Amino acid sequence: MPKKSSNWLFYGVAFPLTILFTGLVSSSWWIWASAAPSTFGAKVRLTIPDGMPTQMIAQELEAAGVIRSSLALRLWLQWQSLRGSEAVSLRSGTYDFSTNQSLPEVVAQIQTAKLTEVRFTIPEGWSIAQMADLFEKQGFFAAKDFVAAAQRTSPKRRPWLPEDIPSLEGFLFPDTYQILPSEATPDRIIDLMLDRFEQVALPVYKDNQSGKPKVKVSLKDWVTLASIVEKEAVIDSERRIISGVFWNRLKKNMRLESDPTVEYGLNIKQTPENPLTLDQVRTSSPYNTYLNEGLPPGAIASVGLASLKATLDPASTDYLFFVAKYDGSHVFSRNLEDHEKALQAIDKKIQQKTPKNN
Structure with missing residues (x-):
């Protein structure tokens, strides 16, 4: 009888203690595993591809320092499933995580697809x-x-x-x-x-053309000419002047003779040291406004609102020419003689600045 009693005493005390100890250890582990990996909140961007298994997602998150334990994530998902939660699956996408997020917060972010744009x-x-x-x-x-x-x-x-x-x-x-x-x-x-x-952009065009516009122009021609203004203008104060020059030339049936149209047609880019050559200017292209009259077949670039507005509201001048000074500004001229003088003066300055090879 004493022996049997001692056995009962052992099982009656040891077993509950074991369960209690296991529970305490498990609870402590879960508190640790589900907590945020850091208190500093470092940003981590991670992409979850389509079709990636949950186990691999968990491992990626752990390796990236977003969560402390991949096992804890899988256990959390199982717990959600047992509770009948609607959002259990993890969605693909690119996410910005913070290392001060807890495991439930990380999972919720992925399940609700709070993606990073x-x-x-x-x-x-x-x-x-x-x-x-x-x-x-x-x-x-x-x-x-x-x-x-x-x-x-x-x-x-x-x-x-x-x-x-x-x-x-x-x-x-x-x-x-x-x-x-x-x-x-x-x-x-x-x-x-x-x-x-x-x-x-479209409301600007419609409002302008529905009233008494300074220039009457189709949507296509507006965007095309505005794109040339965009490529020529650097200083905001010159946009309307440059627009005015082009409109003046069009009214007089003069070719636009715009370098950016040649560059676009040949897919090249000139610099002060390497300007367009005569052969390039003479190369046939639908976009070459030195050879072709009127506007090119279409736009040559994306156009900002300032150039779009300037094209509808050109400055009233009698300028017919301009040349870039390569500092963002231009020299404007009323006749070919003054224009050629401006070209020569600018070419001379460029040559003076260009280092000579010994």
């Missing part, structure tokens, strides 16, 4: 080709895919788009945009930029 900025004066290179460098998609998408100019895309434009050049509004990485496709980005043009 990426930002990109298209400067005024950029061409479709430059945009395409940027998107490829940011890892969105191949540059050629964006160029191909920008060739689709059907009015079905936007009813206000002119029917005879060679591409969407000029209608992709320059601005800063935000988009989810998973949505960053050529067509989606083009839609964003066309929407912005419709919101910002």
